[in-house]
Ligand code: NCD
């Protein structure tokens with residue numbers, strides 16, 4: 001196959017940041033994606049419907065002229081989140097989901113949830129109105145090894161929460177383990193999982209062997225090879241429970257290349273090219289549309305995009321810049337360690 005036409009894709013987990021960084025990275029998403037679920041972990045976080053409205057306006061103002069793109073806004077769940085405000089945001093169509101970060105789990109998650117009891121009223125309201133909860137599924141307990149944090153979260157937090165509130169619709173975001181894939185596969189209802197581009201491509205060796213590579217450091221951290229294989233199998237299966245959430249998370253290079261570097265890979269620019277390469281490797285190009293364009297909207301109860309995107313396999317590899325320049329500083333582009341010939345036209 002040398003050409004593939006699919007419905008225009010969406011990104012169900014994206015960090016756009018704010019200000020000059022927003023202006024610098026948004027064009028790479030709006031060039032390829034019709035919609036994206038926008039993460040609320042700004043400083044300070046996007047907590048209320050009014051915050052989300054104002055952030056949405058800043059995103060629309062940063063959009064290149066002529067691009068059509070719809071940001072799907074999320075609220076950052078805190079122990080003080082007001083259920084009425086969440087319901088109002090959802091009913092107005094502005095708020096697509098609420099995001100749960102266990103406090104301390106990742107970049108800018110200090111306002112996250114420490115005691116789940118305090119978040120129950122809002123979670124109960126969400127269950128009632130069918131608003132999905134997007135979860136960063138890692139425990140933050142210092143004693144738990146960083147490579148085990150997702151599996152322990154599923155067992156000790158996610159499963160009890162689902163038993164307590166079975167009607168709550170949950171997206172387990174950026175699944176990185178076979179444990180996560182198995183748990184989602186075994187669930188009967190109200191659970192889906194997003195998978196990033198980079199977790200289909202790198203395993204933990206890529207971060208640590210032959211020198212430490214800060215641009216592969218993201219959270220949840222990439223796991224062993226068997227986990228990457230499980231993610232590939234799920235993503236390319238066509239199973240409607242799995243869809244693309246790039247988790248493209250730009251940080252300027254000085255904040256990645258230092259003694260205590262930030263977590264996040266910047267992938268919006270080359271995600272579609274990388275995914276076509278991966279799906280072709282797996283003999284599953286016919287499943288790329290399900291993963292990138294159909295399963296996500298079905299889960300979020302939105303119509304798939306009507307526009308089409310054509311990917312063309314070139315004779316020569318598609319070149320991406322090693323880094324992009326933003327008004328906030330340079331941001332290194334995710335290096336998939338292969339050359340993809342697939343180009344988005
Ligand atoms: C994200 C960020 O930088 O905001 N980083 C990451 O490694 N994915 C936060 C997150 O989604 O965990």
Ligand code: ZN
Pocket residue numbers: 013015039247249
């Ligand atoms: Zn993220």
